[in-house]
Amino acid sequence: MSDIGIWITALATLAIYSFLYRDNPFYKAAEYLLIGLTVGYSLVISVKTVLWPGLVLPLLGGDTAKIIPLVLGGLMFIRLVPKLGGWSRIPLAVYVGAGAGVSIPAMLKARVLQQMGATMSNVTTISGVIMLVGVITTILYFYFSREQKGLLQPVAKIGTYYMMIFFGATFGYTVMSRVSLLIGRMEFLLGDWLRLIAR
Numbered sequence: 001m002s003d004i005g006i007w008i009t010a011l012a013t014l015a016i017y018s019f020l021y022r023d024n025p026f027y028k029a030a031e032y033l034l035i036g037l038t039v040g041y042s043l044v045i046s047v048k049t050v051l052w053p054g055l056v057l058p059l060l061g062g063d064t065a066k067i068i069p070l071v072l073g074g075l076m077f078i079r080l081v082p083k084l085g086g087w088s089r090i091p092l093a094v095y096v097g098a099g100a101g102v103s104i105p106a107m108l109k110a111r112v113l114q115q116m117g118a119t120m121s122n123v124t125t126i127s128g129v130i131m132l133v134g135v136i137t138t139i140l141y142f143y144f145s146r147e148q149k150g151l152l153q154p155v156a157k158i159g160t161y162y163m164m165i166f167f168g169a170t171f172g173y174t175v176m177s178r179v180s181l182l183i184g185r186m187e188f189l190l191g192d193w194l195r196l197i198a199r
Helices: 003-020 025-060 064-080 082-121 126-141 152-193
Strands: none
Touching (some): 003 152, 064 082, 082 126
């Protein structure tokens, strides 16, 4: 990275971290810069990798079937005209319907059937039994059709302990990932930028 690149990156990093003190113009400028760059980059990538090869080139090549997504995409922008805004519901309905039709079977397979298979397949090992007990007790904790009394109460309590372990591990992992990001930024600022530490 060139010296000017290091300086820009360091100043942008400090501008973002200035929010730790309070909301200020340096943070706002860095925030707007990040959002602007992200939107611009995403727009260029979308045009280059999706619209141009997937829509424009096939239309120029005579693929008339691509007129349908072109019209539906154009109807999305009709929303900008208040009197004709109702027409924008047609592509939204197609998008939601097609998305639901594709994603529901895929999610059912990935999040229910495969999870159930993985839970049941290792019951011969200690870890498999622990996982199976955790799944069953956690599900019974969320079983609200019957009051949690009698045998259901201690079983649901075990499910609570499993959830607390899960939330604690997730929180710890999140904190550690954020700390590692902070360490990376500090190494950059103190090493590459200020050259106070060896990299």
